Amino acid sequence: MGDLRVNAQWDAVVVGSGLGGLSAAAYLAAAGQKVLLLERYTTLGGSSHVFRRKGKWEFDCGVHYLGHCGPDGIVTTMMRGLGLDDRIEWLPMDPDGFDRIVAPDFELATPVGWDRYLENLIDAFPEERRAIRRFHAIMQRIGESGSRADLGSAAGLARWSLRAGWAAPFMVMPYAATLAACRLSPRAVLALSVQCGALASTPAILPTAAMATFFQDYVGTGSYYPKGGGQMLAAGFAEVITAHGGSIRTNADVISITIEGGCVNGVLLADGEVLSAPVVVSDADVIKTYTDFVGLQHLPRLFRERVSRWKMSQPLINGFFGVDHDVSDKPNSNYFAIPSWDDATSLRSLAQFGAGVGSGRGFSDGAEWARAMSTRQPMFVQSSSRRDPGNSRAVPPGHSTIEVQTITPSKARLWGIDGRGIADGDYSDDPRYAEIKKIVIDGMYERMEQVFPGASSKVVVAELATPATQTRFVNNTRGAPFGLQTRVTQIGPLRPKDVTPIPGLFTVGTSTAWGPGTVGAMYSGVHAAGSIVGRDLIAEIESGAVIADTASIPAWAEDFDPLSTTRGLTVRRQSSDA
Numbered sequence: 001m002g003d004l005r006v007n008a009q010w011d012a013v014v015v016g017s018g019l020g021g022l023s024a025a026a027y028l029a030a031a032g033q034k035v036l037l038l039e040r041y042t043t044l045g046g047s048s049h050v051f052r053r054k055g056k057w058e059f060d061c062g063v064h065y066l067g068h069c070g071p072d073g074i075v076t077t078m079m080r081g082l083g084l085d086d087r088i089e090w091l092p093m094d095p096d097g098f099d100r101i102v103a104p105d106f107e108l109a110t111p112v113g114w115d116r117y118l119e120n121l122i123d124a125f126p127e128e129r130r131a132i133r134r135f136h137a138i139m140q141r142i143g144e145s146g147s148r149a150d151l152g153s154a155a156g157l158a159r160w161s162l163r164a165g166w167a168a169p170f171m172v173m174p175y176a177a178t179l180a181a182c183r184l185s186p187r188a189v190l191a192l193s194v195q196c197g198a199l200a201s202t203p204a205i206l207p208t209a210a211m212a213t214f215f216q217d218y219v220g221t222g223s224y225y226p227k228g229g230g231q232m233l234a235a236g237f238a239e240v241i242t243a244h245g246g247s248i249r250t251n252a253d254v255i256s257i258t259i260e261g262g263c264v265n266g267v268l269l270a271d272g273e274v275l276s277a278p279v280v281v282s283d284a285d286v287i288k289t290y291t292d293f294v295g296l297q298h299l300p301r302l303f304r305e306r307v308s309r310w311k312m313s314q315p316l317i318n319g320f321f322g323v324d325h326d327v328s329d330k331p332n333s334n335y336f337a338i339p340s341w342d343d344a345t346s347l348r349s350l351a352q353f354g355a356g357v358g359s360g361r362g363f364s365d366g367a368e369w370a371r372a373m374s375t376r377q378p379m380f381v382q383s384s385s386r387r388d389p390g391n392s393r394a395v396p397p398g399h400s401t402i403e404v405q406t407i408t409p410s411k412a413r414l415w416g417i418d419g420r421g422i423a424d425g426d427y428s429d430d431p432r433y434a435e436i437k438k439i440v441i442d443g444m445y446e447r448m449e450q451v452f453p454g455a456s457s458k459v460v461v462a463e464l465a466t467p468a469t470q471t472r473f474v475n476n477t478r479g480a481p482f483g484l485q486t487r488v489t490q491i492g493p494l495r496p497k498d499v500t501p502i503p504g505l506f507t508v509g510t511s512t513a514w515g516p517g518t519v520g521a522m523y524s525g526v527h528a529a530g531s532i533v534g535r536d537l538i539a540e541i542e543s544g545a546v547i548a549d550t551a552s553i554p555a556w557a558e559d560f561d562p563l564s565t566t567r568g569l570t571v572r573r574q575s576s577d578a
Contacts, residue, residue, distance in 0.1 A: 010036045012279040012532060013267050015254045015293070018046025018474075019518055020508030021283025022237035023525030026082055028281075029244035030548040031533045036275065037241060038252040038267070040475065043567035045234035046283070047474055047481040048518065050563055057461050058394040058563075059320040059401055060384045062481060063230025064198075065093060065334060066518055067217030074148060074542075075224075078522055081541030083550030084236040090224040091388055094331040098223035101191050102450055103338035108191055112222045114140045117215075125188050135182040135192070141167035142209055143216030148523055149538070151492040151513045160209075172488050175211045176203035176350075186344040193350070194336040194378045197407055199516060200313040200482035202358055210486045217519070225387040228562060229394065233522075235562035238569075243552040250569045257282065257293040257505065264504030267293075279504050281528055286484065286496055286511035287312070287477045294502065303501050312410075313486065313516065314358065315467035315479035319404040319444040322461030327386050327400045327452050335381040337447040343376060358407050366414040370436045374443025379406040381451045393561065402455060404444040410467050410478035417468065427468055437464050483511030498528035506532060 014025040017039040025037040043049050047062040068074045069090040079085045097109025097120075108124040111117055114136070121132045145163035150156035161168040170178050175196065179189045193203040199214060226232045238248060253270040257280050266276035282289040290299060290307050299307065343350060357377045363369035385394045385401045395401055412418060416432025427433060441464055445456040467479025474481065484490050495513045498506050510516040512524040523538075530537035537547065 010034050010275065010277040012036075012281060013038065013275055013277040014281040014283065015257070015267060016040075016046060016283030016509070017044040017234065017248075017250075018283045018509055018521060019048050019233060019237075020510070020512070020515075020521040020525045020528075021046070021281065022234055022241075023078065023522040024281045024283070024506075024508050024528045025246060025525075026237040026240040027526050027529035027537055027547060028532060029241045029246035030082060031529060031535070031537070032244075033246075033533065035241060035246035036277070037246065037248045038254055038269075038275075039248070039250045039569075040253040041473055042250050043563070044238055044248070044250065044569070045231060045566065047470075048230050048233060049566075050229050050231045052393075052563065053322070053461050053463065056396050057322040057401060058229060058384075058391070059403065059463075060230045061318065061465075063226065063233065063518060064382055064384075064403075065098065065218070065223045065225055065387075066090075067221045067223060068519055069224035070222055073221055074523065075519055077541050078526055079236070081526075081537070081545065081547050082236070082240045083546055083548040083553055084240065087556055088232055088236055089227040091227050093223040093225060093387065094333045095222065097331060097333050098218060099195060099336065100331070100333045101194055101336045101338065103191065104340060106191070106338075109333070110195070110219065112219060114144075114219055117219050124191070125185070128185060128188055131182045131184045131188070135179065135184060138167050138170050138178060138182070138208070139212045139215050141165070142171055142212035143220060146209070146213060146216070148514055148520070152497065152527070154493050157492050171207065171209040171212075173208050174204055174488075175206045175208050176347075178208040179203065180347055186346055186350055187341060189347060189350055190338065190341070190344040190378075194338060197336070197378070197380055197405070198334075199486060200316055200407055200480070201486055202314075202407070205485065205487050207486065207488050207491055210491060225384075227388055227390070228560075229384065229388060229391055231562035231566060233518075234566045235560075238566055239553050240548055243554065244549065248569045250567060254284070254293065257289070259294065259298050259502065262298070262503065264502060279506065279532055281506045281508060281532075283507075283509045283525075285474075285476045286310070286507055286509065288475065289507060294505070298502060300501050309489075311485045311487065311490065312476075312478045312480040313482040313484065314407040315410050315470060315476075316405055316481060317408045317440060317467075318465040319441060320461070320463045320465070321402045321404070321444075321448065321455075321459050322395065323400050323402055323452075323455045324398070324458040324460050325400055325452065325455040326398050327383050327402070327455065328389060330383075330386065330452065332386055333382075335451040336378055337381050337450040338378045339376060339446065339450070358409075361409075363414065366416045366432065366436045367439060369409070369414050370439035370443075373406075373408070374439055374446070377406055377443075379404050379444065379447040381447055383452075393563075399460070400452075400455070402448055402452060404447055408467060410480070412468065415466055415468065425472060437466070440464060481510070482516040483509060484516075486516060498524060498531050
């Protein structure tokens with residue numbers, strides 16, 4: 001390696017600018033560390049970044065809604081600890097129904113408040129009052145008994161189980177098994193299962209504890225969206241990093257985390273540059289972190305075997321649509337659109353339905369799978385412009401953005417491609433790929449029409465992101481934006497933590513104990529920063545401490561554009577000695 005260019009010394013190098021990497025870098029910088037954040041893409045944010053089309057339309061890739069954003073919420077606390085609480089404003093969604101499940105002749109609103117949720121459930125299924133009460137009691141008891149801090153250790157999970165009491169046996173059961181144990185009808189099971197898609201999972205795999213945590217996050221604390229769009233989070237973290245002497249480089253492709261004497265000593269970039277540091281924080285895909293960046297040969301045998309057993313969550317298809325249609329008359333809600341009740345004939349049929357369409361199992365032909373999925377699979381429909389009508393960057397006046405999302409198989413052949421040419425985008429020119437995308441988009445138009453009648457005929461901009469898109473731009477294994485699958489063998493302390501078997505290497509993001517999702521990713525970053533500097537930063541900020549020097553953070557102008565300040569930072573944000 002004598003011909004490689006060795007660069008300046010850093011206290012810590014953070015690889016990847018998802019919200020886990022950004023929060024880790026921001027807290028490290030605020031705590032006095034000399035930090036360098038590297039991002040392989042042109043823009044910060046990972047799966048949470050936004051993109052624009054035709055100069056008029058802005059689409060949010062991953063920040064759809066967050067819980068815990070009230071005055072005492074952990075998200076508010078994390079922002080306050082960095083001095084960002086006065087510039088990241090949280091817009092509440094409809095408290096009467098932040099999620100709405102819609103199907104033919106049916107609507108169920110998920111409101112803020114457990115008692116109100118029970119009322120809505122009974123109104124939706126009046127003939128199943130007893131089963132509904134049983135379901136609600138289990139989910140509330142488990143949800144209110146846990147906390148995000150419990151997820152980091154076996155002792156925490158044990159305390160959660162003790163607090164859950166009689167409901168504890170349900171915690172590790174698949175959510176589908178809990179629904180069946182409550183003796184709900186197939187229709188009720190289908191209606192209460194579709195929100196699993198918000199965790200990129202299915203009820204047959206997702207543990208009941210994870211679903212109860214989801215309900216507690218939103219039913220228990222409310223649902224919010226950041227004013228100005230999801231890019232505001234990346235912009236805020238970036239300002240803290242640079243204000244405290246840290247540097248940020250985009251278009252910086254890390255190909256190796258270098259190890260010497262069993263310890264981390266820096267990273268190697270694709271252009272041959274070596275950056276030395278005693279600490280590396282990886283917000284990259286956790287499997288690729290160990291297999292590609294570190295190398296399995298550097299891992300202890302038992303941990304190496306553990307890595308080989310990890311399973312990724314299902315990837316997502318995301319449709320982004322700009323429409324000449326005003327949706328402001330609709331509630332500020334997410335919608336889970338069920339196309340029909342045809343698959344709700346029995347619990348067995350629902351199990352086969354979830355396995356067949358969502359995973360692509362049983363389909364040998366991509367077009368056959370796409371047609372079945374387009375006609376049968378429930379989808380998540382939402383409008384970022386409806387969440388934040390004051391964001392003039394998002395849409396032209398009188399127009400709206402609509403996003404449609406659902407889980408999908410990761411198998412390249414079902415998308416008409418062979419899995420090659422992902423990095424350079426060559427796959428996108430394949431006519432078979434285009435054919436399958438067209439089928440999927442047509443299905444998305446149908447779900448859009450269920451939620452926003454008249455919108456599907458007024459589409460001005462349409463774009464579809466597939467698992468190949470996610471792999472190409474974010475480099476996730478199998479295109480899975482939610483990281484490791486949330487299953488009973490991969491929940492809480494059974495997931496990777498911030499500390500790793502390699503001294504100096506830390507991991508953050510949606511695959512860690514505190515993920516998946518936006519809140520878990522940010523929380524993991526604060527944890528990692530605390531482990532590195534030897535301080536319990538979570539306890540400090542929960543007691544009201546502000547880690548950042550707020551006076552050093554520049555004020556934002558009224559026309560502040562978070563996207564323009566978080567892309568193309570290779571030179572502009574690099575420190576003078578980097």
